[in-house]
Amino acid sequence: MKILIVGDKAVWAIENHYLEHLKSKDITCEIFAAGYIFRKNYHSIFQKVRHKFWPTLLYKKINRQLLQYFKTFQPDVVWVFKGMEILPATLKKLKEQNIFLVNYNPDHPFILSSKGSGNANVINSIHLYQLHYSYHPDVVKQINENYSIPCKMLPFAFHHQGFDFGFMPKEEIVETAFVGNPDDIRKKIILYLANNGIKVNVYGHSWRKHLPENKNIKVHDAVYQQELWLTLQKYRLQLNIFRDHNIGAHNMRTFEIPSVGGIMLAPKNEQHCSFFEPDKEACFFKTNVELLK
DSSP, X not given: OEEEEESOOSTTOTHHHHHHHHHHTTOEEEEEOHHHHHHHTSOSHHHHHHHHHOHHHHHHHHHHHHHHHHHHHOOSEEEEESOTTOOHHHHHHHHTTTOEEEEEESSOTTOOOSTTSOOHHHHHHGGGOSEEEESOHHHHHHHHHXXXXXXXXXXXXXXXXXXXXXXXXXXXXXXXXXXXXXXXXXXXXXXXXXXXXXXXXXXXXXXXXXXXXXXXXXXXXXXXXXXXXXXXXXXXXEEOOOOGGGTTSOOTHHHHHHHTTOOEEEEOOHXXXXXXXBTTTBEEESSHHHHHO
């Protein structure tokens, strides 16, 4: 079997882990990095303005390259991760080649919580796939019922990429940490804790633009791979704060924090309590008052 993954090759892309493990099962698999091509052509002010007014220009360029890559690789399965860059017309052309089309959306197709979480290409292509995967029980139910297409639960996971578990930080930092990028929900919770005397270390992109100066908040750059695992280990407590599209489900940190022995404090819901025994394997909260307590 030959599988063509359509997604990204960036350090944060979960597609990389699927590629590695599919190859370990002697499956011929490659990634067409649509996300990388998009970023390369969405860098300058001119490119961003052009895309705002004529978005199809860049999408058509990416899709022409995808069809050429497909023609050369000749896969049996095309597995699209999210699919913001992929036009419905391209998926139709692939289906005409008797290709099995699969989609895995690590965000929520019906809740767009940021400009990177989805677009019209994602929602307009749902009916074209023969199989969907999702981390969210509500998405699984909605696609199964409203589109009559099989949608299966595929939870997130962790992948340590050679992390040395013999290493432990020389000294535990008896403070709270949050690793993730900003949004209004996360900003409000972090400020609530800081204003109530809790020291919070925040790791991610652009946090300095979103948070006012506060003696209880330390802002750090984003961390990945080995640096991520060390950061999740060395603080006394790791916050897990959901975005809108994770409410009622889980996210990557759900598994990444406990996987390196971090103590996780996360939203309480049915999924989380099915993964971990409350107050023994992880700690949970329902309200800000419970979180602070």
